[in-house]
Amino acid sequence: MYGAQHLHEFGGLPAVDFQHTGAEGSRPAADAAAWRVSVEPYGDDDRDRPWADEFADFLGTVDPAGVKALIIGQWGEAYEENSSVPIDLVIAAADRLTSLEAVFVGDLEAEQAEITWIEQSDVTALLTAFPGLTEFGVRGGTDLVFPPTKHERLRSLTIQAGGLPAQVVRGVIDSELPALERLDLWLGVSAYGGDTEVADLAPLLSGTRFPRLHHLGLRNSEVQNEIAAALASAPVVAQLRTLDLSNGTLGDEGAAALLEGQPLTHLEVLDLHHHFLTEAMEQRVRSSLEPHGVRVDLSERNEPWDNRGAEGRYTAVSE
Known part of the structure; x- marks a missing residue:
């Protein structure tokens, strides 16, 4: 990688x-x-x-x-x-x-x-x-x-990891960051300590933690499809301008869940680069969102390793 x-x-x-x-x-x-x-x-x-x-x-x-x-x-x-x-x-x-x-x-x-x-x-x-x-x-x-902390002025927080521990994710979500507008988490893979599950993200996805948040990146994850499915009905999406699910293992099933969930046409950007979508699903995503002015990044389409299907998908950054 x-x-x-x-x-x-x-x-x-x-x-x-x-x-x-x-x-x-x-x-x-x-x-x-x-x-x-x-x-x-x-x-x-x-x-x-x-x-x-x-x-x-x-x-x-x-x-x-x-x-x-x-x-x-x-x-x-x-x-x-x-x-x-x-x-x-x-x-x-x-x-x-x-x-x-x-x-x-x-x-x-x-x-x-x-x-x-x-x-x-x-x-x-x-x-x-x-x-x-x-x-x-x-x-x-x-x-x-990253224990729960309080900071009045922080507007942007990024944590990049090949494996982000769930305890860190929970610490971020439990923090008091009233000014936070941008949150970008590289969740990574379990082999390198990335044990975050969708359940750990529930308070964030509820939309109640960071009321000013308009950019959310849940990226570089081996459970990208599960995250996409959770976002399909997550209240936080309504407040976003940018949703970034890039660098992970997103496939047709995750993209379909997004499209079949709540409307995404209010977004300015949907970033899905480094993905495992088929050409047909790429076209479906584009035709569903781009006519509404959503900029969709579907660059870097990948094929699973050794033709192993979903088991052969990989994140952009691991080790």
Whole structure:
């Protein structure tokens, strides 16, 4: 499977690697970039350079009071050191990062660490330390901790995983996030800890948890058909503008359940890319929704492995 890629933008700003910026004249202004701070533990020049040293250089070079978006990249050998290492350092600098609005933890590509090798921790500590955050993202579900939390301003939450534990999903859903508008969860597969069941999603699907939610992504799941069937009658759908069921194992049965359920013609976007629909079902989805102005993404049609039918379907990101 192909892995997750480096962020190209975050928080509405272009992603810039701090370690690759040059002299002051060529470096973006502090508030003009989403700054990715990372180290390369296998490089000739920066071998074993602690992330703490790189972050200290960042704070001393880029005006921390102007930084709006921060991307925590590779902090060492991510399968040995968990994300509490950089998280604690960022929290310790909270009194300097006074304009911070967006944080992403774990922006590693597969060449650096497979998504399931990224050792996470209790990432909600960042939400507590930065009450002004409006966007928050995490990559990696291994040892990820997300207890129910309260945050007044968070508008966008993304968790990308090859296997997202049900306890994390329940923690997110049980959180008090009154401003949340966008929720994107990569649920993953059971072989890598993705044990979320449709029943765990029930409070979210009821539409009562996040009244301002208009974008919902329940993606990269091996139970994509079951999720689609649940959404066919889920009250939350009525408040959405964008529904994203991409990167999973969606087949004709899941797509049919969606079309035969409540109307979807109010949506602006239905994203189903990386799917296992037949051409006939693709056409049925398009003819049902596109005349109503719904933008439907049906790119990346796949065939099951070894002609094994539904058992041979696979998510876009697993290991």
